[in-house]
Amino acid sequence: MAKRLDLKDVNIFYGRFHAVDNVTLSVAPRSVTAFIGPSGCGKSTVLRTLNRMHEVIPGARVEGEVLLDGENIYGSSVDPVGVRRTIGMVFQRPNPFPTMSIRDNVVAGLKLQGRKSRKELDEVAERALRGANLWNEVKDRLTKPGGGLSGGQQQRLCIARAIAVQPDVLLMDEPCSALDPISTLAIEDLIAELKTEYTIVIVTHNMQQAARVSDQTAFFNLRATGEPGRLVEIDDTPKMFSNPTQQATEDYISGRFG
């Protein structure tokens, strides 16, 4: 299931604007990699190129290679829709489909591919909701709208929705930034559990969170305003937080910057 991700010389552009410069990094299967860095440094942009979500923004363009177990997801015969089916994503703000029930939200990905029986979908929904630690809270109201849940529950619903399609990699774009501390803890616990099955990349503003949940941390920064963002350093999380190689990383982590 879980696959390995390798970025080679990835450059990202929005129209003529060079947003991210020359990123090369690797993400091991069944691990959590955290992207940290100040606002606007391109960490979310990099994350979105990992499942070709950046293409949704007009004018966005990528150079370089993103390899999923050795296969370039930007290969000329690769369907971006297929890529996103393989590499799931959870967003900053919980975004359940307002017109669908809780159950339908979870199985939306499969249902919209239209190839599963009702019974199968029910099983998938339960499995995914259990996987997202939400089953016990919602099992009695699966037919109620997803919009009625609390923020934290909605975010776990979105995680359930993402894992219901059984992706190889799960991308999370600041999944806790809109949540209260208790919900955040619930999500962090969940990430630790999901790690046993999925390769996870998470963007976070919260350095404690990066330290708590990730095995590997990548620090992104800008040289100056208007310059492209770049990867400053990537290393095992304990090392990054105790003894980083780069001065910029240390400044950022110790709070002297950003």
Place this chain on the structure above:
Amino acid sequence: MSTSVDLDKSAVEPTFVGISGGRRARNALATGLMTLAFLIALVPLVWVVWTVVSKGLAPVLTGHWWSESLNGLLARQQGGGAYHAIVGTLLQGLVCAVLATPIGIMVAIYLVEYGAGTRLARATTFMVDILTGVPSIVAALFVYAVWISIFGLPRSAFAVSLALVLLMVPVVVRSTEEMLRIVPDDLREAAYALGVPKWKTIVKVVIPTALSGMLTGIVLALARVMGETAPVLILVAYAPFINFDIFQGNMASLPLLMTVERSNPTDAGADRLWGAAITLILIITLFQLLAAFLSKVTAPKTK
């Protein structure tokens, strides 16, 4: 500060600086004028509604108004009803809606989901604006020029529906476009991230989310075009009897019934004229209520 002693002035400085009388007066005058403008606008509304109700209520309260046509009745003969015209109005409106709704929705989808920023999209937006302003008589003449002059087909209710389509499409585009635009991009991204192709995202996620507002807009647009008179004057002849065939023969509609009975100077004519007027207003009101109801029922729920 004046040095002379003003006896009327209080010894203590006021806490707040007052505003001058002139400014206050101008403000009051402006407020008064604007309120007056609003009240003036209500005069014709109330007056029109009162006129129609007071003149048209009696004939529509009879049972046969809603169930009989005017077939075989003389101009001065009392009795009969507007059933044939109601059928015609609804039929022409329905055919129009069936044609205009998909076109309008697809144009809006193009503008919001596919075309954004392209030259074609800008041209389309401009043309939708222009189409909004095309007078109904010009739309009718266009259909006449194509359908009747060039194709040589007879005048028919279907030709009326085609002209109404021209009038309804831009309204549907506008309202649908607005509704699609307020669907948060978050939802589209969530669907894409699940590996759902774009068209399915539109059909299964974006449209259901916008459905409530879209339906409202469509029903309101339909209500608007059903009262159009110019197309029926030009594209179909009046029939005092019931006709369900939209491709052939004469067909009545409420506006057409009204223009015909307008030249009938008898009491029966006046009754039919104002009866048809109140019926038309009732139908339009019903559609407006339907729109409000649909928007309530189909709105995404959170509970």
Place this chain on the structure above:
Amino acid sequence: MSDPTVTGGPTGIGEPADRWGSSVSAAVPEAGIPATEPPPPDQGSIGATFVQRGDRIFRFLATGSGVFIVALIGAIGLFLLIQAVPPLLQNHANFLTSRQFEAGDPNNLSFGILDLLLVTVEVSVFALVLAMPLGLGIALFLTQYAPARVARPFGYLVDLLAAVPSIIFGLWGLFVLAPAIQPFAVWLETHLGWFFLFSPGNVGIAGATVFTAGIVLAVMILPIITAISREVFARTPRAHIEAALALGATKWEVVRMTVWPFGRAGYVSASMLGLGRALGETIALTIILAATPRIFTGSLFDGGATFASKIALSFAELNNNLSAGAFIAAGLVLFVLTFLVNAAARWVINRSGAKA
């Protein structure tokens, strides 16, 4: 660097040109696929191909609808022109300067639009003069003055005016409004008759005049002007208003300092859209305006016909393409006129940036 990927089109989801390759390459090896390209090992490739086709069809339908709209406007102009040319070639009168419109006899066409144009413009402009200040007042009242709780229902009332079919306005105008304002009309005619707008009219039927028609038309375009102006005024940035308030401005000064400068272009544009609507209004004017063989003098108390009312009055009886074409020619002029007015209105609003 070796494999730069450029996404197709601004909408994002790229469609690799050889998407069909995975399923048809065996049968059609020369279908434009690079020979070195191995079939994608992707597990869902057949499904993916199907999906791409769905996307392509849907995209085609949507884009086609957009093209259809653009083509439609062209087609309207074109087909009206096609029908208008033959009668124009057999016209015995000057189309632009003749004041008579005789098109009933296909063998003796003699039609000109000058009077139609004059009546159309005068009645529309008169309506606009009445409706513009009222519309402004209402829009400001509803967005700035009315308490928030009642602003919506009040706005709805004004919008209701737009829901009344024009035929009903026409009947009301002729049968109810005209007699009611007749004393005022007579007074104007008696005391201001020396001025050409108020000189005695050319029709005998009291009230069936440009004067009545203009007032009714003003009522009909009022909701258009109000609705768009309201939308623009309501979009005045909160910060501007608060800045003015913090300076100690009265409500009226706030309106003059912030709301009006911000919404002026929108208001002008709204008024022009109202004018466009007035130019093309058909049935209300057909009902109200008395037909007359006499020439239009420019007085508000004249009868006559506008483009639209002339067409509506005469068209139902036509049975030959030449006569119909003569009226279609008049319709074409009306189409061009409304096109210009509407296009100008859009131009004004687009240029101002406060988009309606």
